[in-house]
Amino acid sequence: MQAKPVGGYCRISDADLADIRRAVKAGVLTPEEAAHEERKGVLRQREDIETLAGGAPIKWYEDNNLSAFKRNVKRPDFEQMVKDLKAGRICGILAYDIDRVYRQPRDLERVIDIYETSKEPLTFKTLSGQNFDLTTSDGRFSARLFVNIANKSSEDTRRRLIRSNVAKAKKGQSHARGLVFGWLDDDPSKLNPETASIRKKAVEKYIAGDRVATIMKWLAGENVINIATGKHFTWGGTKAMVLAPRNWGIRTYNEEIIYDDANEIVMGDWEPIFPTLDTWYLLQKLKGRDAKNPGEANVSYLLTAIARCGRCGATLKGHPKWKKGERTPGYNYNCNKQRPEQCGGLSIDGPQLDALIQDLVWHQVLRASKQKQVPEGAEPWSGEVELAEVEGEITELQALWKAKKVRAASYVVALDDLNARKNELLADRAYHSVPAGTRSITQELLSHGWGNLSIERQRIIVRNVLRAALIHPANSRGGRFDPDRVEPVFHTA
């Protein structure tokens, strides 16, 4: 009597699939080569499963996911295998690992039902070395635990997506169906070339160092109307527009970015303003700029926090001069006695110090630009090693987790930490690799001439050339402005 074959199920892992997809995205593999890679992975599994079968006949089932990796896509061969198992045409399942067979607990439960009700003995084996034998309660317990934990992160993602769709349904319209400045009125998935370019410019200005208020003024100056309100952009509207993940095609729910199973950002189906995520990562870094540098958020004087007290080393702050209860256009930079370590005993005339520093800095910048040695501050990024390490740790952790050597709780926490660090590093790398000019002195900046630059951009230039301007105490009180009191501190090479 011919022995009944056992089912051999092959599918490459989600992680490998994600790698291949990334390679295609990056242009390293053509779609044909990618399909070949996937097939190669499947064939390797066949050899392993043959070993597992120990000479028993095998009926092969093979799902290729590359062309259809979306969650809800059915796995035709998996379905066929379940049918065959139920009908008694095969006597069990062999697979490289359990995660290839069951993507979701309900897949597992369907198969467990068959194992529990089968009148004939069935086998279930994987090469993982774990006991997932579905004919025993221990094996079923392990299998359920594994599949449930493995499913957890994707469940969360799916729940967020479902929630977001429910929320949209409740509102009666998709968020993107409202009028969005930058996209077409009648089809918010298509860019409106005219307003999209304004939106792009606004983001670029922010990245180049302009404050939200400056961008808002620029928009008003160009008489740009926000189609969502029919009015000029408010400060809040300007900020929301600049920071919106939508600009990069990133989907959000409750301002939360959604990640897919492969830990990649879930993208929307509209045309993005920026085709790549480089500037997005950069923006994540810059978003903290105002918070980290409180002085920077609302600076109205060129050298606030750049000028330093020569007596105590504290940063100086600009203060308007008052005369007979009235504010004059003049100002001083003062060492304020705000903190104990500040001497509070130093002051210098603002406009004259600004003029001196501006001459010095502008001269440097123009000379450097003639020598084509614009100080770009573009030292090569030094985080590649750490990024590789963090990515390695993530892979290692995932392997430990798959091997059930780490508890689910620790796994989730550790993975979150590692992902947070990875995102920081990606932001940092973007910061270093963006075209110069987003954070340094460029021809574009130079061409404007000093006087036409916003104070934030002037400050960027000053900071590029000077570490600080040390202000030494005056020899006599109330004397004339003494340039010798000013000691520029340059960045050391």
Ligand SMILES: [Zn+2]
């Ligand atoms: Zn001081």
